[in-house]
Amino acid sequence: MNWKYALCEPNLDQAEISAAVECISSAWLSMGPRTRAFEEAFAELHGCKHAIAVSSGTAALHLAMLALDIGQSADDEVIQPSINFVAAANMTKAVGARPVFADIVSLTEPTIDPEKIELAITEKTRAIVVMHYGGYACRMNEIVALCKKYNLHLIEDACHAPATPAPDNTGQMLGAIGDIGCFSFFSNKNMTCGEGGMIVTDNDALAKRMRALRSHGMTTLSWERHKGRASTYDVTTHGFNYRIDDLRSAIGLVQLGKLPAANAARQAHAKRYAEAIARHARSDISYLFGKAPTAGSAHVAGIIVPANKRDRVRQGMSDVGIQSSLHYPCVHHFSGFGAEGHGADLRLSEVFSNQMITLPLYPTMPEEAGEEIVSAIVRCLDNPSTTPKTT
Ligand SMILES: *Cc1c(COP(=O)(O)O)cnc(C)c1O
Numbered sequence: 001m002n003w004k005y006a007l008c009e010p011n012l013d014q015a016e017i018s019a020a021v022e023c024i025s026s027a028w029l030s031m032g033p034r035t036r037a038f039e040e041a042f043a044e045l046h047g048c049k050h051a052i053a054v055s056s057g058t059a060a061l062h063l064a065m066l067a068l069d070i071g072q073s074a075d076d077e078v079i080q081p082s083i084n085f086v087a088a089a090n091m092t093k094a095v096g097a098r099p100v101f102a103d104i105v106s107l108t109e110p111t112i113d114p115e116k117i118e119l120a121i122t123e124k125t126r127a128i129v130v131m132h133y134g135g136y137a138c139r140m141n142e143i144v145a146l147c148k149k150y151n152l153h154l155i156e157d158a159c160h161a162p163a164t165p166a167p168d169n170t171g172q173m174l175g176a177i178g179d180i181g182c183f184s185f186f187s188n189k190n191m192t193c194g195e196g197g198m199i200v201t202d203n204d205a206l207a208k209r210m211r212a213l214r215s216h217g218m219t220t221l222s223w224e225r226h227k228g229r230a231s232t233y234d235v236t237t238h239g240f241n242y243r244i245d246d247l248r249s250a251i252g253l254v255q256l257g258k259l260p261a262a263n264a265a266r267q268a269h270a271k272r273y274a275e276a277i278a279r280h281a282r283s284d285i286s287y288l289f290g291k292a293p294t295a296g297s298a299h300v301a302g303i304i305v306p307a308n309k310r311d312r313v314r315q316g317m318s319d320v321g322i323q324s325s326l327h328y329p330c331v332h333h334f335s336g337f338g339a340e341g342h343g344a345d346l347r348l349s350e351v352f353s354n355q356m357i358t359l360p361l362y363p364t365m366p367e368e369a370g371e372e373i374v375s376a377i378v379r380c381l382d383n384p385s386t387t388p389k390t391t
Helices: 014-025 033-046 057-067 087-094 114-120 140-150 204-214 222-226 246-280 307-319 347-355 369-382
Strands: 050-054 077-081 098-102 104-106 109-112 125-131 153-157 180-184 197-201 301-304 356-359
Touching (some): 033 050, 033 197, 033 246, 057 087, 057 153, 057 204, 077 087, 077 109, 087 098, 087 125, 087 153, 104 347, 109 125, 109 347, 114 140, 125 140, 246 301, 246 369, 307 347, 307 356, 307 369
Parallel strands (some): 077 098, 077 125
Antiparallel strands (some): 050 197
16 A cells, blocks of 8 residues: 555664664674663663663563562462553463553543552552553553552553653653663654664662573673673573664664654644644544643554544545554453453443544654644544445
């Protein structure tokens, strides 16, 4: 499909190409000095003591849960949103714990509701995973207070929110508030190196464990042996190969440098979307986080439309070359999670996933795109006769 407006476009140029070529020319491609530099720059930007680069955001979540000993006992529960990419729920299962889903605050603030979290806390609850939807902060003050009150670990799925200050002027960055923060560098994220992820923490012991688990529990790395700093290794724990490589870290370093400007460009587009929708002044379309579209990293531009028109609107958009998506279907509705979420009131999450549409958003999008896309959507809403195609 040749989209006029694709959902996202990569923000790559000669700088990433040069960094990759330079890494290849150096003849050291696996994890080494560029990864160390990438980690240091990431930690610095997020105000954290430790940053650990890994092979994906999913690997980051897995190591976070293992480091916090989640799943040590068979009935451990992890409270998390159902409106999320499936990674956090899958990693909860992978460590042998049970995901317990809590509902969202509202249709236009689709982050986990602290009141619903508190209702879901039991003797078995070990941790809370929050997800800063679209790069907009969860209600962290209340959630941090709950973690203190009930002695729970806090993991931030900050995959949408790199280089994003918390909106409450505490000076903290999203991902750096809880015990451990997890980021992804998959191609559609605000910064990318193809596949990759990062874990941040201020806790020395957790960082040490996650570094060990990243690389088979080995006490030295190939790079150190190559440099003659070590000649052998011990294995202290049963880990994985969740390493990133220097080729990706070289690209990641360039992307990290571009991130503040890229996030600002995204925020400007989010603001234009919100303003265009406000100008139409209709009750059948609202913009997510529309009250403060620049308060987050604007990873996702999303709208809410009536459920009975949603799929026809998406088809109408596709007919005029505008790609759309859905962030996200409810995790508790996936067949692999059939037994989870039962009993919990997830009504808002369910309504949200029936009414939500993800719109194109990327830093290099033309300025007029927001108004053009919103006008096309409004035409689709007013012309419900179009029949959805099945292909
Ligand atoms: C992308 C993403 C992940 C998973 O990251 P990968 O790098 O694809 O493994 C997890 N959570 C959220 C919210 C994401 O957007």
